[in-house]
Amino acid sequence: MPDPIHQFDIHTIIPIKLFGWDVSFTNSSLYMVLAVLLIAGFYMVSMRARSLVPTRIQSVAEISHEFVAGMLRDSAGHSGMKYFPFVFSLFMFIFAANMLGMIPGAFTVTSHIVVTAALAALVFFTVLVVGFAKNGLHFLKLFVPEGVPILILPLVVAIEVISFLSRPISHSVRLFANMLAGHITLKVFGGFVVMLLGAGSYSILAPLPLAFAVALTALEFLVAFLQAYVFTMLTCMYLNDALHPGH
């Protein structure tokens, strides 16, 4: 059976060495650049007309804008709209990277923990900086819920601190694991088709895993969108914590 992990290999395209660090341009970087170019190109083309009554492509741009804006407004309120550019670029980048990965043979940027961990760390430190800059030491009220009896308060504070610190881990692993496991599953089912085709008279069963792989591909498209949505949604919730601690 072909190795399903092979699709996540990183190859160097342009080797670059900088102060002893390996900062080569790899296929991962290529797909990140592609994702960014795709988003930028799409918005340039779709918003060129800037008509009051949107054309079809312009309405796609407006709907995606309004979708993320609504998400942020609902969870972080109007004071959260200042961080809209950050949240919107995060959503579009993850969405574009996930969707590029769905092209057969393409590389999925978000299936590497280093990429998702960097994004999650960015969110985590943004929340920390914004929280302390906006509220000062009142930000620590996030860890002390109101109305808790004094006896169990130390325990609650400890749990709150641990859950706050484990946020970037679950935030990054959720996206990474979903993309990795989804793509491995697709590859495994593809491998079943090949194995059955080579199994003599059993090859009549080969369409079964093929049909399953098609259904799984549809599910993966849903997951690719959902995980971008969930990542952004959680970012909005964390930003809300930074802006309004103690709620």
Next chain:
Amino acid sequence: MDPASAKLIGAGLAAIGTGAAAIGVGNLFGQFLQGALRNPSAADGQFGRLIFGFAVTEALGIFALLIAFLLLFT
């Protein structure tokens, strides 16, 4: 026990976790349907929350599946 077979047993054990996630997802949709049939007019507004809960719950099953895959293929 030789490490290769221990790996296979471990992968099988890790896959049990996906069943636990299945309970969670089934519970989620079941409860949603129960609520939705009691008050159908409010159901559409909660669709986003349903999908959000689904994605967060399903992710835990995926974690278990990931461990199984890592044991099998690396």
